[in-house]
Amino acid sequence: MKILTIYDTYTGTTEKCAQIISQKLSSEEVRITRVPKNGEVDFQDYDIVLIGSYVHAGKISRRISKFCKKNLEKLLSRRVGIFLCMLSQPENLEKYLKDNFDDELLQHAVAKGCFGSELNYEMMNPIIRFIIRQIVKKAQPEIGLHLDEIEKFVQKLKS
Numbered sequence: 688m689k690i691l692t693i694y695d696t697y698t699g700t701t702e703k704c705a706q707i708i709s710q711k712l713s714s715e716e717v718r719i720t721r722v723p724k725n726g727e728v729d730f731q732d733y734d735i736v737l738i739g740s741y742v743h744a745g746k747i748s749r750r751i752s753k754f755c756k757k758n759l760e761k762l763l764s765r766r767v768g769i770f771l772c773m774l775s776q777p778e779n780l781e782k783y784l785k786d787n788f789d790d791e792l793l794q795h796a797v798a799k800g801c802f803g804s805e806l807n808y809e810m811m812n813p814i815i816r817f818i819i820r821q822i823v824k825k826a827q828p829e830i831g832l833h834l835d836e837i838e839k840f841v842q843k844l845k846s
């Protein structure tokens with residue numbers, strides 16, 4: 688089976704998760720590609736399309752959003768998986784998905800996952816780094832990848 692993972696990242700976590708998924712699906716042909724600015728990705732040759740994004744201020748990457756809107760019809764003719772990297776916990780995933788993706792695409796997706804977060808401060812611009820440090824200090828969120836959620840996601844794709 689041919690699988691294409693289309694992702695966007697600000698500090699590298701979403702890309703890392705895309706790579707973990709690929710390792711877990713090593714028996715399949717998997718390609719990972721960062722979504723381009725114009726949201727144009729040719730996935731005609733792929734059976735499964737995985738879409739991954741970070742969340743900033745409640746919103747997914749603008750490029751990923753654009754890609755999904757532009758390619759909705761085509762995506763509905765493939766098996767689709769959607770994953771988010773965010774500080775918010777898996778129990779909040781549905782709300783984040785609903786706020787950011789078309790209902791039809793969400794209903795169509797065979798796997799959806801919240802893979803947790805990393806805070807790679809060195810990759811952030813100084814102002815954002817300062818703001819995020821303040822938020823983390825105050826809210827003390829749980830930080831880290833949910834490897835169990837990645838495993839569940841992969842199992843759903845395989846079933």
Ligand SMILES: Cc1cc2nc3c(=O)[nH]c(=O)nc-3n(C[C@H](O)[C@H](O)[C@H](O)COP(=O)(O)O)c2cc1C
Binds near residue numbers: 740
């Ligand atoms: C500017 C900024 C805003 C963020 N906003 C949210 C948010 O609204 N909700 C959330 O759960 N996580 C939020 N996060 C945490 C990121 O989604 C998380 O660190 C994620 O792992 C980043 O993925 P990336 O490394 O692929 O960019 C935010 C992080 C940054 C830097």
